[in-house]
Amino acid sequence: MSNDNQPLARSRQCAAPELSRLLTSFCFGRASESEQARVRAHLLECDVCWEEAQKLESATQVLRTDRSLMKSLTPRDIATAFGISSKLELPFGGHLLHALAACGLYAALYAVALVAEVAYQFDRYSHSAIPAAVVAFFWIWGTSVAGLAADWKLTERGSARGWLCSAAIFLISALILFAGVSFYLPKTPVTELTMQAMTAPAAYLKTITYFLVLKAIFLLPTFHFALAVQRELQAGRHRMILSLLAGDRLSVAPRGSLYIRIWFLIGLLVVMAGAALFLHFNLVSHLRQAPYMNLFTNLIQTRLMLYFALGVECVAWYARALNEIKRECLVSESTT
Amino acid sequence: MPTHPDDLALVERIVGGDEEAAEAFGQQYQKRFAYLARRAGVPWQDCEDVGQEVWLAAIGQMRREKFRGESGLGTWLDGIAQRKIADYWRSRARAGRFAPIALQDQSDDASASEDILETAPHNLRSEVDYHLVLQVRETLKRMPPPERALLLLKLLEGYTIEEISRATGLTVNQVGGRLFRAEERFRRLLRGETISRRRASPSRRLKKGDQASEQ
Numbered sequence: 001m002s003n004d005n006q007p008l009a010r011s012r013q014c015a016a017p018e019l020s021r022l023l024t025s026f027c028f029g030r031a032s033e034s035e036q037a038r039v040r041a042h043l044l045e046c047d048v049c050w051e052e053a054q055k056l057e058s059a060t061q062v063l064r065t066d067r068s069l070m071k072s073l074t075p076r077d078i079a080t081a082f083g084i085s086s087k088l089e090l091p092f093g094g095h096l097l098h099a100l101a102a103c104g105l106y107a108a109l110y111a112v113a114l115v116a117e118v119a120y121q122f123d124r125y126s127h128s129a130i131p132a133a134v135v136a137f138f139w140i141w142g143t144s145v146a147g148l149a150a151d152w153k154l155t156e157r158g159s160a161r162g163w164l165c166s167a168a169i170f171l172i173s174a175l176i177l178f179a180g181v182s183f184y185l186p187k188t189p190v191t192e193l194t195m196q197a198m199t200a201p202a203a204y205l206k207t208i209t210y211f212l213v214l215k216a217i218f219l220l221p222t223f224h225f226a227l228a229v230q231r232e233l234q235a236g237r238h239r240m241i242l243s244l245l246a247g248d249r250l251s252v253a254p255r256g257s258l259y260i261r262i263w264f265l266i267g268l269l270v271v272m273a274g275a276a277l278f279l280h281f282n283l284v285s286h287l288r289q290a291p292y293m294n295l296f297t298n299l300i301q302t303r304l305m306l307y308f309a310l311g312v313e314c315v316a317w318y319a320r321a322l323n324e325i326k327r328e329c330l331v332s333e334s335t336t
Numbered sequence: 337m338p339t340h341p342d343d344l345a346l347v348e349r350i351v352g353g354d355e356e357a358a359e360a361f362g363q364q365y366q367k368r369f370a371y372l373a374r375r376a377g378v379p380w381q382d383c384e385d386v387g388q389e390v391w392l393a394a395i396g397q398m399r400r401e402k403f404r405g406e407s408g409l410g411t412w413l414d415g416i417a418q419r420k421i422a423d424y425w426r427s428r429a430r431a432g433r434f435a436p437i438a439l440q441d442q443s444d445d446a447s448a449s450e451d452i453l454e455t456a457p458h459n460l461r462s463e464v465d466y467h468l469v470l471q472v473r474e475t476l477k478r479m480p481p482p483e484r485a486l487l488l489l490k491l492l493e494g495y496t497i498e499e500i501s502r503a504t505g506l507t508v509n510q511v512g513g514r515l516f517r518a519e520e521r522f523r524r525l526l527r528g529e530t531i532s533r534r535r536a537s538p539s540r541r542l543k544k545g546d547q548a549s550e551q
């Protein structure tokens with residue numbers, strides 16, 4: 001009984017880890033009333049959490065009162081803390097919506113184009129065209145998301161080859177899709193034209209080439225540039241990025257990325273829209289009358305709209321991302 | 337949480353009139369009662385008194401066999417502690433003296449000082465542990481700057497989550513989530529855990545060529 005007057009020595013492990021987890025909110029004053037009551041009761045029984053709570057709470061008191069701690073914080077820290085660079089760790093570098101939307105539009109292009117290739121004989125191919133289009137959509141959407149995710153992951157880890165990996169995934173997935181639909185599409189022209197028509201697989205290959213070009217200019221380099229810049233800003237290279245965006249001739253883009261100016265993309269999109277409209281009306285004017293001609297026309301118009309919706313979405317997102325980057329650089333530089 | 341068998345044995349001895357057990361109980365719990373009082377805003381110089389009152393009340397109730405084990409011992413003791421703290425504030429109110437200060441509002445307190453290590457000896461309201469202050473500074477240094485910034489803006493500058501959200505363009509949920517991660521990291525670093533960051537810092541990751549390009 002010699003130890004009866006000593007405080008009880010109990011296990012050095014908390015028996016209620018779920019309450020131990022609440023200790024952070026409790027000590028930082030963010031726990032609800034009921035959580036506080038549970039933690040208080042737990043602290044009376046658990047030596048491990050009691051010791052930690054004492055220390056953590058005293059530490060939070062220091063955090064609340066010691067103004068000299070602000071000296072450990074530079075204005076650049078604050079700019080980086082809340083600017084676009086802080087989002088690099090979030091899914092797709094904080095560009096999740098853009099990634100999902102752009103990949104969705106891109107995948108929809110493949111699906112619509114596939115149905116359009118057989119639309120002139122829709123009565124014959126409808127039973128297989130719709131399921132094939134659904135498969136094509138999810139295949140392209142999934143691989144595109146994976147491609148952008150690979151770019152994000154690699155760039156975040158400091159690799160300059162993110163865009164290469166991403167481009168390879170896009171290209172390979174398109175080729176695999178084309179190989180797959182080649183077995184399905186008839187080896188003869190389906191669309192009836194007053195001029196020489198291509199076979200369905202050849203026409204589909206030509207169409208997906210346009211999609212790949214759009215992706216290669218509007219989606220991949222812009223996405224990769226934003227990620228690479230976010231990484232550079234995290235490393236504190238605000239001045240370098242600001243001079244790049246301001247058009248300084250001596251500035252360089254982050255390694256492995258290409259800075260495409262927004263006005264160039266807008267101009268290119270306008271030129272492409274003009275060319276696409278010309279080609280579209282040229283195609284429509286050479287169509288032969290057939291029962292499903294109207295369906296075909298609607299589908300290629302939908303394809304055209306999706307094509308430019310993707311371009312506009314990418315440009316709008318890119319403009320917004322560039323503004324966010326500039327804002328962070330300006331805040332950081334103005335306070336340095 | 338079920339009561340620890342050692343605690344139940346101690347309670348049984350207290351009920352049986354064992355004074356040594358009551359002393360051991362006091363050593364075990366009085367500081368914790370005082371801590372609960374401090375958390376409830378009781379001035380620190382009164383916390384020990386409140387803690388002792390809770391201890392005496394708990395011993396008295398145990399001997400009257402009021403603790404039946406229907407709830408955990410911690411929950412039961414917390415109930416007594418909260419009642420005693422309420423009694424303390426009632427007696428203070430009758431005397432027309434202090435009003436309780438919520439712990440989380442103490443950041444707005446005028447006691448916030450330029451350098452706590454310089455002013456603490458003269459500041460009777462602070463129970464400053466010099467080693468702890470230095471440890472807090474060291475812990476903050478080891479935190480990523482964004483998390484450090486968030487923690488200090490919230491706790492030291494007193495910005496609310498909504499204000500930070502408005503100033504930064506982040507949503508309230510995003511700010512809340514980041515703040516929670518920052519608090520968690522601070523806690524883990526403070527208790528000496530080495531946090532294996534998923535990646536090295538970008539500046540460390542960049543190759544020599546990259547660094548040269550900046551220069």
